[in-house]
Amino acid sequence: MTVGPKARRSGLPARDRRVTTRRVREDQRERSVRADVPTGGGDVGVATDAEAARVQEREALRLAHRVVDLAEDRKASDIVLLAVAGMTTLTDYFVICSGGSERQLGAIAEGISEGLKQDGYLPIGREGSPDAHWLLLDFGAVIVHVMAWPERDYYGLEKLWSEAPLLLRIQ
Incomplete structure (x- = not known):
């Protein structure tokens, strides 16, 4: 995301755009932490932290x-x-x-x-x-x-x- 005159698209002050950008980055980096993965019983459930980490590493x-x-x-x-x-x-x-x-x-x-x-x-x-x-x-x-x-x-x-x-x- 551009910060400066061209970044006024959102109408937010630069300070708020940086915070928004930071949140987007954190969301993108953590997007698969709560991934749904098959569990041992064949059901799809919420992944444990270790399973989610493995899914994230593979991705x-x-x-x-x-x-x-x-x-x-x-x-x-x-x-x-x-x-x-x-x-x-x-x-x-x-x-x-x-x-x-x-x-x-x-x-x-x-x-x-x-x-x-x-x-x-x-x-x-x-x-x-x-x-x-x-x-x-x-x-x-x-x-x-x-x-x-x-x-x-x-x-x-x-x-x-x-x-x-x-x-x-x-x-």
Whole structure:
């Protein structure tokens, strides 16, 4: 959600829009905590906390793999999927990928956003721009970094998160 002159759509003061944005983010991050799952008896019931956590983990991993597929569809290169759940509370997974030009960086980010929008996921936040050579898409459980090669080499996110399990690498 944009904060500033263009964000006056709701008619709320900026302070109230930030609170609303925070609530939306919390709701999106916790959307499957109270998921209905099959119980041992074949009935569908309210999940226990442990069952809900497992459902949420599976959903987050499925979302991360969907992001990888969408990035690959847009010809992203050197796609990396890292499991960072045990290392940070920000997210469960990082997807890091690269593009060869500003236009391709924008196309990769747009392809991921549009593909997930069709699946019912909207980004919580989006930072950067193709001309900045680094775009970040925040989907709650998955954060996507779309980077140009020089910036990717310079910032070295894979090295920074080197203790995170590498789940997938597509060159």
